[in-house]
Amino acid sequence: MTGISTKEELFETVRQLEKIGGELAQVVWNDPEISGEEVRASGRFRELFREEGFAIVDEPRMPNAFYAEYGHGHPVIAFAGEYDALPGLSQKAAAHKEPVEEGGPGHGCGHNLLGTGCALAAIAVKRYLQSAAEAGEEISGTVRFYGCPEEEALAGKTGMAYLGMFEGCDFCLTWHPMTANRVLDTQCLACARVEYHFSGVSAHAAFGPERGRSAWDAVELMNVGANYLREHVPDRTRIHYAPLPPLFVPNVVPDRAGVTYMVRAADMPTMRSVKERLDKVARGAAMMTETEAEIRLIGGTCEVARNSAFADLYYRNMLEAGAPEYTEEELAFAREVQATLDPELLANEIRAYGTGGEGMAAGVEPRNHWMKVPVNSGSDAGDLSYIMPTMSAEFAAWAMGCSPHTWQACACSGTTLGEKGAFYAGRAMAGTAYDLLHDPEARERITEEFHANVTVPYEPMLSEDFLKRAAE
Ligand SMILES: [Zn+2]
Structure with missing residues (x-):
């Protein structure tokens, strides 16, 4: 040309x-x-x-x-x-x-x-x-x-x-x-991905359940908390989650369980504040179940x-x-x-x-x-x-x-x-x-x-x- x-x-x-x-x-x-x-x-x-x-x-x-x-x-x-x-x-x-x-x-x-x-x-x-x-x-x-x-x-x-x-x-x-x-x-939307890992104490779920502290209970309670949080966040906020491996069986109280969350919101400051509130929900679930919560940020993007x-x-x-x-x-x-x-x-x-x-x-x-x-x-x-x-x-x-x-x-x-x-x-x-x-x-x-x-x-x-x- x-x-x-x-x-x-x-x-x-x-x-x-x-x-x-x-x-x-x-x-x-x-x-x-x-x-x-x-x-x-x-x-x-x-x-x-x-x-x-x-x-x-x-x-x-x-x-x-x-x-x-x-x-x-x-x-x-x-x-x-x-x-x-x-x-x-x-x-x-x-x-x-x-x-x-x-x-x-x-x-x-x-x-x-x-x-x-x-x-x-x-x-x-x-x-x-x-x-x-x-x-x-x-x-x-x-x-x-x-x-x-x-x-x-x-x-x-x-x-x-x-x-x-x-x-x-x-x-x-x-x-x-x-x-x-x-x-x-x-x-x-601004978006972050976070993993919440809980650790507890394993036990035989029938023989000695009182000895166990279930990490899966913490995941379930965290999800319940998150679903209540959902109503009290700014418009356009999105919260979704999926379980993390490992899988376990019902007759073992699991000492490890985790859940991955995605938090989206209209802008970065809003998203960061919702994520911080979700972190509190995780810590609350850990306190209720006498387990430990570990919060791992996987990444995030701006709107x-x-x-x-x-x-x-x-x-x-x-x-x-x-x-x-x-x-x-x-x-x-x-x-x-x-x-x-x-x-x-x-x-x-x-x-x-x-x-x-x-x-x-x-x-x-x-x-x-x-x-x-x-x-x-x-x-x-x-x-x-x-x-x-x-x-x-x-x-x-x-x-x-x-x-x-x-x-x-x-x-x-x-x-x-x-x-x-x-x-x-x-x-x-x-x-x-x-x-x-x-x-x-x-x-x-x-x-x-x-x-x-x-x-x-x-x-x-x-x-x-x-x-x-x-x-x-
Ligand atoms: Zn694409």
């Missing part, structure tokens, strides 16, 4: 990268690795960026994390890519449930696409900066692609932030595969801080980049997938979005869609939004009605439906970066809003294990 100078030419650059992007998305989809094990996926992304002439910065304490950098000066624009898969979601690119490997991992959240879309945006912006320099116009600006592992464990970006990997960044763009095209001008100015810019670029069109064959596949969904839920979704009856969503959802519908889930992108202005959007990659973390989402993520979502995301993010490079007023508006919305200092929530490893 000759010189790249306009935004339209930048979009065209992303289109020319589709072959590379399609191959990358397929290779990662065909070789799913779960959180913490993304050795081959991170290797593939590194290789691509090395070939493209980026400098690679590794972090030995997190071997599956890296960033690739090109350019000089500010603004430094980060694209946060992911590539981890989910356990148990192995699935062929078929419209019926059929695993590649029974019980094996699969890309049920489409992170093969997420990484690919961000990679294409980063490479296109790099080629643009390079082309300008070759034409004698030095543009101040640096592009970085972040290979972020362990998103599904809600831990990757938090660890990277703790290790200083985002230092020097000014703006961050990312996206997530979903069923419609919409900018995420929303808050999500996603809002930034309307940034959402405006991203949204405009979603419109400019143009939503994809689908072939009859692709739409037929999407409708076959829809036929496996609950018909009532599907009808509700199509009604709510006003699109998707043909199989895939068309066009871009109205800018203020999320003002009406808060997202009650978490994302480790929340931590990024506390460090720098960060904006994400969802792009249609799955048949309308599909949910993340399902075989249907995994199947669509392995087809050209998913790829088209990644390519569209790549164009829209590259276009947004183009505006960030050229529009100082937009940069100022976004940065001002960031400082107005993020008023508490960023404090990563990490497990003691991670902190110990990081200190080595």
Whole structure:
């Protein structure tokens, strides 16, 4: 290609990268690795960026994390890519449930696409900066692609932030595969994961129950307490729990038992205060049962801080980049997938979005869609939004009605439906970066809003294990 100078030419650059992007998305989809094990996926992304002439910065304490950098000066624009898969979601690119490997991992959240879309945006912006320099116009600006592992464990970006990997960044763009095209001008929830381990005294449950102090009783009483706490917490708080191993039998008073909790709330300070109250419930349960409670923080993430100015810019670029069109064959596949969904839920979704009856969503959802519908889930992108202005959007990659973390989402993520979502995301993010490079007023508006919305200092929530490893 000759010189790249306009935004339209930048979009065209992303289109020319589709072959590379399609191959990358397929290779990662065909070789799913779960959180913490993304050795081959991170290797593939590194290789691509090395070939493209980026400098690679590794972090030995997190071997599956890296960033690739090109350019000089500010603004430094980060694209946060992911590539981890989910356990148990192995699935062929078929419209019926059929695993590649029974019980094996699969890309049920489409992170093969997420990484690919961000990679294409980063490479296109790099080629643009390079082309300008070759034409004698030095543009101040640096592009970085972040290979972020362990998103599904809600831990990757938090660890990277703790290790200083985002230092020097000014703006961050990312996206997530979903069923419609919409900018995420929303808050999500702050989230923490905590394990409560109780230890007591074991005994024969019939011969000498009075000698026992049951750790399982403590778990049960803690859960009862938590369920009473539930009514007296701020709106949008979520508390969920599941038992931890080991399992035991009824005729032994168990001397060890544990439960893992997730606490979510509208913002970090609220979440921390609910977690502290839950810790008290655990200590109370231990006191009642004469057992000992040990509280282990596994990790936590911030809510996603809002930034309307940034959402405006991203949204405009979603419109400019143009939503994809689908072939009859692709739409037929999407409708076959829809036929496996609950018909009532599907009808509700199509009604709510006003699109998707043909199989895939068309066009871009109205800018203020999320003002009406808060997202009650978490994302480790929340931590990024506390460090720098960060904006994400969802792009249609799955048949309308599909949910993340399902075989249907995994199947669509392995087809050209998913790829088209990644390519569209790549164009829209590259276009947004183009505006960030050229529009100082937009940069100022976004940065001002960031400082107005993020008023508490960023404090990563990490497990003691991670902190110990990081200190080595
Ligand atoms: Zn995901």
